[in-house]
Each structure stands twice: as structure tokens, then as C-alpha cells.
Amino acid sequence: MTSRINIARPVSANMSDPHGFANNRPSSGFRAANPDDPLEKLRAFGTQVEDAVEIYVQPLKPHLPAIGRFLIVVTFYEDALRIITQWSDQLWYLQNYRHFYWGLSHLFLIFNVLTMLVASTAVIMKRYTDNAVLGLLSVVIIQGFGYGLIFDLNFFLRNLSVIGGLVMVFSESMITKKKNFAGIPSISETDRKKYFLLAGRVLLIFLFLGFIIQGTWSIGRVFVSLFGLAACIMVAVGFKAKWSATFLVIVLSVFNVFVNNWWSVHPAHSQRDFLKYDFFQTLSIVGGLILLVNIGPGGLSVDEKKKTY
Template sequence: MSRFASDLKDVIEDQLERNLSPRKLRRFLEMVGPFLLIVTYAEDALRVVTRWDEQMMYMKMQMKWGRVLSALILAASCLAQAAGSTGVILRRQMRPACYTLLVFTVVQPIVYGQLGDADFVFRSLTQLGGLLLLLRHEDSLGRGTRRQSADLAFAGLGADAAAGGRGVASGARLQLIGRVLLMGIFFLQGGRHLFSRGFALLPALGFCALLSLSALVVIGFKARWSALILATSLGLSNLWMYPFWMVSGRARDFTKYYFFNTLSLMGGLLLLVSYGPGGLSMDHGSKKGI
């Protein structure tokens, strides 16, 4: 029996080594990360088309924009999100696509009157962080050397070192800003619940862990592992908190928005796992991968 267990262990380890190699894992993250990042934009663009009358009513009644201006704003919103999402998914004109989504994300809380909603604003900041990481990756390398350098970065050498030091200072700053913004919603939720009036030990410990992982990402220490843990936690909580397929009525639309938005937050975290924290981090120069 022990011989069988030993042989089975060797087979499992061999299969894991073959199928979960750093290169394969990095390619998987490079495919899934951008897709999840833009899924909320694609869903929102589809929502504008399929629920046009409801969107128009909100813009006219709540925002007082007027019929013509409301229609122009909604059309521009749909076009920007659809074009940006398509560019990222097809990996065509990535820089214009990222800039389009960046501008939309900044303008959206203003146009839709959500500046007073802290949760909405901080979720937007987190999306901005993911887009900046994606933009930094696209700007850092030429198309011909991107795959080789990405392999080196995932192995732990960092994107700046892998790129041969080109644009190290500006690129490292962009990655720093990206990962700080990426933690926005976690700092908000962790701080809000930790310092709320009600106190319970287990939730408090959970939010302390959340804040600790977020701080590790910001300073760039064990950033990949911290981001991976946060992404996994988000995925599990998303299924529990926002199961829109089980909700009916007006609450379905609300739940559906937050479900897809949370997927986008996960996408930004997976981009951090794939590309690394950059030069301005404690992990920079480490030869250990994830």
C-alpha cells in the first residue's frame, strides 16, 4: 500500500510540474486577467443597449441632462466601453483601448452622479489600478520581445529588469500608482468595517487580514502571493454576496452590476500576479517567482 501511495505521489507531482509550470501559469493569467478586467465594461455597454429607456429615464429625471444630451452621453458611454473592451480582448490597439477605458472610468462617477458614493468611487479607483498595470505592460516592451521578457518577469526578475532597464523610473512609478489604486476598495471596506460601531472578533480578524494583505501589495512585499489570496477571496465572496441569477426584480440589476464589477477587480489582481509589482517594491530584484 505504501509503494502504491509513493508511486501515486510521484505521478501527481510530475503532472503538476508539467501542467502548472510558471510559463503556462503566466500565459493563463495573461489571458484571464485582461478578460476579467474588462468584463464589467462589456456588461455595462450591453446594459445601455438592452435597457435604453430605463437609462434615459435616469439621466433625464435624476441627472437633469435633457433628452438629447442624455442620448449622446449614453451612446458615447456604450461606444467607449464596447470599443475599449474589444481592443483589450482582441489585443488590437491596446494602448488606445486602455486610454479609452481609463478616461471613461474617471468620467463615469461624474456623469452618473456617483461622486458621493464612496463604494462606487473606490471601485472605480481599483479598476483604474488594473488598467494602469495593463497599460504599463503594453508600454514597457516591443511586441517582438514581450513574451520572453514576460517570462523573466513572472520568474521574479521584474518587468523593468526584463525590459533591459528602458523607462525604469517612469514605468516603476506607473506600476506603483497602479497597485496603490488597486487596493483602494480593500482599504475602504477593511477600514469601514474594522472601525464601525459594532465589533465582533472573527470579522475583525478577517478585516485585519484584508488590510494587512493590501498593505503588503502597496509596499510590494510578497505582492504576488498577497494579490492571489485577495483575488481568490473576492471570487468566493462574489458567489456568496452577488448571486444575481438567484435574484429577481430591481435587486437583480444591482446585484448583477456588483457581480461583474467584482470580476473586474479580480482581473486587476491577476494582472498584478502576472506582471509583478515593479521596480518600486520590496520584491524588486527577487529571483523567486510566485
């Protein structure tokens, strides 16, 4: 008993300590986090938000891929329906303002309608996804040049975000796709998925950047823009990507209902079609963000690097 008491007593500075237990030098090893540190409070808050997102999204998680894919292609369905219902007006615009020849204008519209309907349906059904995404990308590019909107900043930013949504669809299809020709030296499927997810994340945020630089400024718009810009940066770099994408889904959905409320505009009003177009395009970007919430930011992200280090 005496020997145990002697061992437990602290060693004085003058006594020899061959094992180094009395080393008074400051340790450079792990230290417990200070709960009063503002950075630790921010991290704790971020963890709580992530946990809340996981809890509330869990019941919807099995349905998120289908919801995301449908919202991404819904703008193409709407566009195809608009061309069909406004066929004569579309031909008149292409022939008189864009100087299309008579037969070429018809072929242009037929190609757009068929490609959008077939490719959008293929995306929803997860059939021939790669070809379907390429078809929809070609529609976005061809319409930009065909309607003369390629140099319109708002159109350009919105369609970059729509392309980001299509890239997310392509990335999602790569997750479950079986690897073929495994023995051939090439970039692995995982590496390709990482790069496509990075491109999709970056492209998705351009819609919100367009919202920031356009429109009338107010105090509310300033606050929404600041928080939204922070969330966009977090999505782009992949930091807390799931809950920052969830925040953007909520903000864009509320913004879409109150600002692009085309149903409240008289059918004969000239702004109705523009509001309707913006409404369904915003839904496509929301769909891309939903896919991001479901599949995560990918390997080239801060969230993934934190798991490694």
C-alpha cells in the first residue's frame, strides 16, 4: 500500500525522472476543443444542421433521385409543349426575325420537340441516360443560337445551371453503372464521377449568381443574396455541401413561387411566357440540387477531404 502511495505522489522538479513523466514542456499533441471558441460553436451548429437535414430528408431519400430527375427535365417538357401550342408563332418568329428558310424552320422545331420529349422521358426512366443527356445538351446549345439568345447574360447563366443539372444526372448514372473493360488502362469510373460532380456543382450555382446581379435591390434582397452567395460558394467547393444545397433548394423554391408566379398573370400579357420559362428553368436547377443532396459532393470536395484527413 505504501509503495502505491509513493508512486502516485507528484515528482518534484529536483528529482530525477528517467521516464520523462515530469516534463513541463508544453505538449504539441491533441487538445480538447474549447466549447467557448466561436469556430467550435460554428462547427457544432453545422453538425446540428447536417443531422437535421439527414433526419428530415430520410423519409424522402428513396424518392429523391426520381424527384430530382423529373424536376431537371420538366423545363424541356414545358418547352416542347409551348412549341407545339404556339407552332405558328414560333415559325413566324424564326422566319421573320431569325431569317430561317421555310423548311429549315420546321425541321428546327421538329428536332427540338422530338429530342426534348424522347430524351426527357429516357432520363426519368433511367434508360440510355448518357445519350439522353447529350440530346438535351444539344437542345440547349441549338436553341441558344437558333433564337439568338446566346449572348443574353440571363439566358446564359440560367442555361449554365440547367447544364449543371444535366451533368448531375450523368454523374448519378455513373454511380450504378457497371465498369466495362476493366483491364484497359484508363481513367477509372470513380475518377470520372469526381470530375463530373465537381463540374455539376460549379455550374448549378450560376442561376443564383444571375439572381444576384439582376433585379431591384432591397434590404431583404441583400440578406438573401449574401446568404445565398455563401451557400453557392460552399456548394462549389463541396463544404457542408448537402445542407448548403438544401438551403438553396428552399430559397430558390420560395423565390420561384413568389417571383415567377406566371399563373397570376393574364394569358394575353407579354410577360406570362417569360415568367413561365423562368419558373420551369428554376425547377430544373432545384432538381439538380436535390440530386446533389442525395449523392453528395463527390471526391473533389472539402467534405470528402475531411474524411481522409
